[in-house]
Amino acid sequence: xxxxxxxxxxxxxxxxxxxxxxxxxxxxxxxxxxxxxxxxxxxxxxxxxxxxxxxxxxxxxxxxxxxxxxxxxxxxxxxxxxxxxxxxxxxxxxxxxxxxxxxxxxxxxxxxxxxxxxxxxxxxxxxxxxxxxxxxxxxxxxxxxxxxxxxxxxxxxxxxxxxxxxxxxxxxxxxxxxxxxxxxxxxxxxxxxxxxxxxxxxxxxxxxxxxxxxxxxxxxxxxxxxxxxxxxxxxxxxxx
Amino acid sequence: xxxxxxxxxxxxxxxxxxxxxxxxxxxxxxxxxxxxxxxxxxxxxxxxxxxxxxxxxxxxxxxxxxxxxxxxxxxxxxxxxxxxxxxxxxxxxxxxxxxxxxxxxxxxxxxxxxxxxxxxxxxxxxxxxxxxxxxxxxxxxxxxxxxxxxxxxxxxxxxxxxxxxxxxxxxxxxxxxxxxxxxxxxxxxxxxxxxxxxxxxxxxxxxxxxxxxxxxxxxxxxx
Numbered sequence: 236x237x238x239x240x241x242x243x244x245x246x247x248x249x250x251x252x253x254x255x256x257x258x259x260x261x262x263x264x265x266x267x268x269x270x271x272x273x274x275x276x277x278x279x280x281x282x283x284x285x286x287x288x289x290x291x292x293x294x295x296x297x298x299x300x301x302x303x304x305x306x307x308x309x310x311x312x313x314x315x316x317x318x319x320x321x322x323x324x325x326x327x328x329x330x331x332x333x334x335x336x337x338x339x340x341x342x343x344x345x346x347x348x349x350x351x352x353x354x355x356x357x358x359x360x361x362x363x364x365x366x367x368x369x370x371x372x373x374x375x376x377x378x379x380x381x382x383x384x385x386x387x388x389x390x391x392x393x394x395x396x397x398x399x400x401x402x403x404x405x406x407x408x409x410x411x412x413x414x415x416x417x418x419x420x421x422x423x424x425x426x427x428x429x430x431x432x433x434x435x436x437x438x439x440x441x442x443x444x445x446x447x448x449x450x451x452x453x454x455x456x457x458x459x460x461x462x463x464x465x466x467x468x469x470x471x472x473x474x475x
Numbered sequence: 476x477x478x479x480x481x482x483x484x485x486x487x488x489x490x491x492x493x494x495x496x497x498x499x500x501x502x503x504x505x506x507x508x509x510x511x512x513x514x515x516x517x518x519x520x521x522x523x524x525x526x527x528x529x530x531x532x533x534x535x536x537x538x539x540x541x542x543x544x545x546x547x548x549x550x551x552x553x554x555x556x557x558x559x560x561x562x563x564x565x566x567x568x569x570x571x572x573x574x575x576x577x578x579x580x581x582x583x584x585x586x587x588x589x590x591x592x593x594x595x596x597x598x599x600x601x602x603x604x605x606x607x608x609x610x611x612x613x614x615x616x617x618x619x620x621x622x623x624x625x626x627x628x629x630x631x632x633x634x635x636x637x638x639x640x641x642x643x644x645x646x647x648x649x650x651x652x653x654x655x656x657x658x659x660x661x662x663x664x665x666x667x668x669x670x671x672x673x674x675x676x677x678x679x680x681x682x683x684x685x686x687x688x689x690x691x692x693x694x695x696x697x698x
Contacts, residue, residue, distance in 0.1 A: 349540050349544060380483075380484075380486070382512065382539050383540065384521050
């Protein structure tokens with residue numbers, strides 16, 4: 236994976252560096268709720284404008300206390316999962332009863348993303364990292380250039396534009412599980428209507444002190460029966 | 476055969492404004508807590524102020540990933556200094572370290588606009604102001620970031636800085652009391668928030684004096 240060139244500007248090294256993403260996932264949304272974190276992502280992997288893959292799991296558990304969701308280049312996400320595997324393996328090999336919490340994993344990911352950006356060879360992802368450890372909830376995000384923050388609700392990509400405003404209005408402390416799921420589904424429905432790379436096959440993941448559960452894939456009901464769609468040419472006479 | 480250009484930028488401007496004012500026996504360092512990207516607000520509650528030493532705080536705005544890396548770097552260097560010298564770094568020493576750290580990356584800069592504030596070894600307030608590549612100066616007050624163009628002229632008007640052309644050099648430290656300086660800072664941010672879209676949400680104020688460090692917060696407009 237590491238290139239053996241002596242200079243960042245030689246043409247041999249250039250062929251090794253990421254220029255643009257190929258297979259990409261769209262938005263991931265995460266919220267804090269009463270018992271922990273809820274996260275949602277659809278299962279699409281787009282190849283440019285083609286919806287090429289429709290069973291991509293874009294959320295994975297990390298260690299005992301965390302859950303990672305990724306948008307952006309899928310192969311880079313798989314690379315990140317390998318890094319995290321190594322990290323959690325080394326952590327458990329200490330065998331000292333301690334385990335990495337979500338804050339630590341988020342910090343690790345932030346450093347990885349930032350250092351790759353420094354070498355002009357980024358991992359083309361926006362990551363959501365959520366988890367609970369000892370009752371403390373944590374939800375953070377980091378993107379391909381290393382910009383990171385934590386909040387009560389986070390989203391990547393289109394989710395930032397379409398879901399965050401809904402969450403700013405309707406999220407509150409101590410959401411129940413059912414209310415949290417309803418809220419996330421509302422956001423995903425809007426994204427389905429408006430994000431062309433969204434697919435109607437999604438998973439919701441929950442992480443609490445007890446552990447991680449990622450749901451089976453399911454679809455959302457959508458509504459197209461608006462009267463304007465019934466008779467689309469009404470009122471069009473005389474207009475261009 | 477032209478070289479392909481990257482279609483991504485390693486930099487982003489996450490906005491925000493920082494201010495610092497030095498007093499006879501105190502120093503006030505303040506920054507808003509809004510983090511933006513383009514026309515989006517990413518979060519309303521992100522602190523831009525880092526406590527580098529017991530009597531030294533740094534407020535930085537600009538590209539958040541670089542700001543955080545810079546803070547971590549200086550915190551690590553301060554820890555090493557403490558191990559080697561068995562004492563805290565003085566604010567002027569930290570000021571020089573920050574300048575050198577920034578210039579080290581002169582050809583791939585930290586996109587960070589900093590104000591360093593603290594107490595010098597005499598216990599007097601001192602403020603150092605920086606550009607992105609380490610050029611710095613000790614001043615009585617300064618502002619950096621997206622709202623600095625709105626705040627700086629106001630500070631010049633209110634704090635009546637003596638001309639740097641006078642000889643002998645006149646002290647730029649303000650005669651204002653601590654509470655007057657804090658009120659001034661609140662006024663500055665309330666005004667900047669009105670006209671700068673990247674400034675707002677909440678104001679974090681760090682006050683350093685002989686007793687130690689304390690924090691105050693004030694709500695700002697969220698639009």
